[in-house]
Amino acid sequence: MTKALTVLNSLLNTTHWTLQGKGGVGKSFVSTILAQYMRERGYSPVCGDTDPVNSTFAQMLDLNVMLVPITEGGTVIQRLFDPLFESILSTEQVSIIDNGASTFLPIGKFISSNFILEAMQDHKKQVFIHSIVTGGQAKDDTVTGLLSLIDLVKNSKTNTKIVVWENEFWGIPEFNGKSLSEMPWIKNNSNIIQGIVPIVDRNSDAFSTDIRLMSEKHLTCRQVKESEEFGFMAKSRINRVFEDVYAELDRVFGFAKAA
Numbered sequence: 463m464t465k466a467l468t469v470l471n472s473l474l475n476t477t478h479w480t481l482q483g484k485g486g487v488g489k490s491f492v493s494t495i496l497a498q499y500m501r502e503r504g505y506s507p508v509c510g511d512t513d514p515v516n517s518t519f520a521q522m523l524d525l526n527v528m529l530v531p532i533t534e535g536g537t538v539i540q541r542l543f544d545p546l547f548e549s550i551l552s553t554e555q556v557s558i559i560d561n562g563a564s565t566f567l568p569i570g571k572f573i574s575s576n577f578i579l580e581a582m583q584d585h586k587k588q589v590f591i592h593s594i595v596t597g598g599q600a601k602d603d604t605v606t607g608l609l610s611l612i613d614l615v616k617n618s619k620t621n622t623k624i625v626v627w628e629n630e631f632w633g634i635p636e637f638n639g640k641s642l643s644e645m646p647w648i649k650n651n652s653n654i655i656q657g658i659v660p661i662v663d664r665n666s667d668a669f670s671t672d673i674r675l676m677s678e679k680h681l682t683c684r685q686v687k688e689s690e691e692f693g694f695m696a697k698s699r700i701n702r703v704f705e706d707v708y709a710e711l712d713r714v715f716g717f718a719k720a721a
Contacts, residue, residue, distance in 0.1 A: 473505065473715060476588045477550050477557040481570070483607035485563035487594045488629045488661070490518035491677065493560035496592065497525045498682055499708050505556045510546060512569070513562025514538070524682040527560075538568040547578055551585050566607065570614060579618040589622040590656060591615070595642060597633025605635075609647060615654050623656035625714060630663035631670070657714030661707060672696045673703060 480493045493509070500507040509527040511520035514536075520529040532542040550557050561569055573579060582589050593611050595604045608626065615622045628635060628642050635642050642648060643658055663670075676686055683704045686692050692700070 473500070473503075473556055475554045475586065476590060477559070477582070478590045478592055479559045479561065480592045480594075481561050481566060481607070481611060482593050482604060483563055483566035483610070484594075484600050484603040485516075487596050487600050487604055487632065488627070489562070489594060490516070490560055491661075492592055492594060492627050492629075493519045493558055494522055494525065494682070495704070495707055496711075497522070497527075497558050498684070498704065499711050500556050500558070501525075502708065508549075508553055508555050508557045510549075510557070510559045512546065512565055513560060515562055515564050517562075518677075518680075519560035521680040522682060523680065524685055530559075532565065532568075538565055540568060540572045543569065543572045543576075547581075551582070551587060570610065574614060574617070577618075579615065579620045579622050583620045583622070589620070590625055591622060592625045592627060594627045594629050595635050596629040596631070597635040600632055601635050612647065612651055612654060616651075622654070624651075624654055625656045626658045628658055628660045630661060634663070659707065659710045659714055664703075668695075669699050669703065672699050676700060 478496055480489045480496070482489050490511075490513070493511075497507050497509050507525075509519065509525050510530045511517050511527050512530045512532050513519070514531075514533045517529055519525075520527045530546050532538055532546070534542070546559070550559070579589060591611055593604075593608045595601070595608055608624075611624055615624060626642070626648070637645055648655055648658070672692070675692075676683075679691075681689065683700060686700050687697055
């Protein structure tokens with residue numbers, strides 16, 4: 463088997479869910495990076511957005527994201543999650559689901575009470591839950607969200623993995639002078655934590671402004687490269703951000719880019 467085929471087959475039949483109970487910490491940005499990463503690595507990701515309030519992921523037209531209705535009259539209805547998870551089980555393609563902060567508790571309850579992780583494993587579907595931890599005022603809330611996901615996976619007794627995204631744009635998360643990777647709830651759950659993906663704050667208004675403008679325009683990195691609205695330097699900076707995160711994802715998922 464060639465190296466290219468090894469890369470291509472390693473993430474087939476996997477599903478990736480972005481879950482975090484704290485809003486405004488970059489969940490949709492993580493989902494858009496994941497979708498673009500999968501596409502760059504040769505997959506055709508199936509993408510869904512369940513956020514009934516801020517459907518940012520669904521506005522990424524280049525990614526063909528399906529908006530999944532899970533509310534009736536403004537209330538989250540758990541039975542409406544059924545078609546979502548059935549569609550995940552019905553495809554071997556990589557799937558990426560972005561969930562809003564307002565749906566965090568309902569979807570967590572649904573996953574637990576309906577034994578969704580167990581069903582995924584029974585159907586040989588590998589689940590990766592992606593959650594964000596950041597510094598600043600949101601640090602404690604994001605950690606609380608992550609810990610609840612660790613408990614969810616542990617209670618399921620499945621092979622579900624968690625990928626922790628360390629978003630430095632709201633501050634580097636430190637705990638009494640220790641880094642996120644040094645925390646006991648990370649180190650003691652190495653069988654669950656697939657890895658940590660840093661989104662580095664480069665301490666440059668040029669980088670942050672470029673990413674903000676890209677996000678506001680709902681553009682993918684590929685579209686930025688083709689756009690006349692971004693100059694050469696801006697395109698170079700955005701490409702650097704994405705390539706660095708892609709390299710971290712290669713490390714976390716355990717394979718190298720095909721030569």
